[in-house]
Amino acid sequence: MRDREPHNDLPKVSFVLLSFNHVVNIGAIAKRLQRLPDTELIVCEDGSIDGSFERWSQVLTGSNNFLVRSNDLHEIRTYERAAGYARGEIICLLQDDDIPPSNSEWLDNAVHLFDQYPKLAILGGYHAFLDLEIEMESGHLVHVYPKQGPAHRTADGLPFQFVEMINGAPILIRREALQEMGGLDLSYSAVGEPGIHYDHEICLRAWSRGFQVGWNPMPFMRFVGGSGTKIFGQMDKRVARAHKNQAKLVATYGAGLPSVQSEVRRLNEGLPQAED
DSSP states (O other), X not given: OOOOOOOOSSOSEEEEEEESSOGGGHHHHHHHHHTSSSEEEEEEEOOOSSSHHHHHHHHOOSTTEEEEEOSSOOHHHHHHHHHHHOXXXXXXXXXTTSBOOSSSHHHHHHHHHHHHOTTEEEEESSEEEOSOEEOTTTOOEEOOOOTTSOSBBOTTOOBOEEOSEEESSSEEEEHHHHHHHTSOOGGGSOTTSOOTTHHHHHHHHHHHTTOEXXXXXXXXXXXXXXXXXXXXXXXXXXXXXXXXXXXXXHHHXXXXXXXXXXXXXXXXXXXXXXXX
C-alpha cells in the first residue's frame, strides 16, 4: 500500500456523488474533487453496467474516499443513505454527468456563505426558483428561472441571493439542518424511479422550519455524456412522477408559500443589488 494522506475524521465538506453509467466522466470528477482539502468523497454507485464501479474502485485511493454500491435505487435513497454516513459539516450532493470546476473557488465561496449566514441550510449552484405561483387549472407550481443570475450580492461581492427553491446539482446542505429536518423525503420516489422535485421539497421544508435557502451559481460543466435517466428510456417515469410530486408539493406547502416569499423578499432587501 502506497503512502496516503492521514484520514480526516471531521472534514468540512462531504461530497456525496451519485454514479450511474457515466464512466467516461469518472477520471475528471475524481481528480478535481480529490484535490480539494478538508473534504471527503462518498460515491454512491447505483448499479451501473458500463464499468463505472470498477473504474471508481481504481481511482478512489484516498483515506477519505468511500465507495457504496446499490442496485438502481435512484437518487433520493442513495443520497439519504450516504448522508447518514457523511461526517462533514456540509454535505454536497453531486451527479456524475456534471464536471466540477478545476479550481477550488466555487467550494471556497460556498463554505464562506454557510459561515456568513448561520441559518442558511441549503445552497444551490445550478438553477433557482423565484416568484412561484400555483396554476389554478393544473394545481401545479409554475417555475420561474432567474435568467441573468442573482440580482444581489453579499457585502463582500459574491453573487448570491435568497430563493424559494433551488434545483440540483450541486446542492450543498448543512448536515445538522438536514438531520434536524429528518432527512430527504423518500416518498418523492419509488425504488428505481427518479426523484423528481425532491430538491424542491427539502427547500420548502427548510423554509417552513425556520431555515434559509440561497443561490450562488457554480460553473460546473453540465450534462456531460447525457443527463441521467433521460438517456436510459425512463422519460415516462419521469413525467408521471413529476406530475404526482407537483401535486404533493402544492398540497403540503402551498398554503405557506406566501409567507416563504415574503421572507425571501425581506432577506434580499438586506443584500446589495448586483451591478448591471
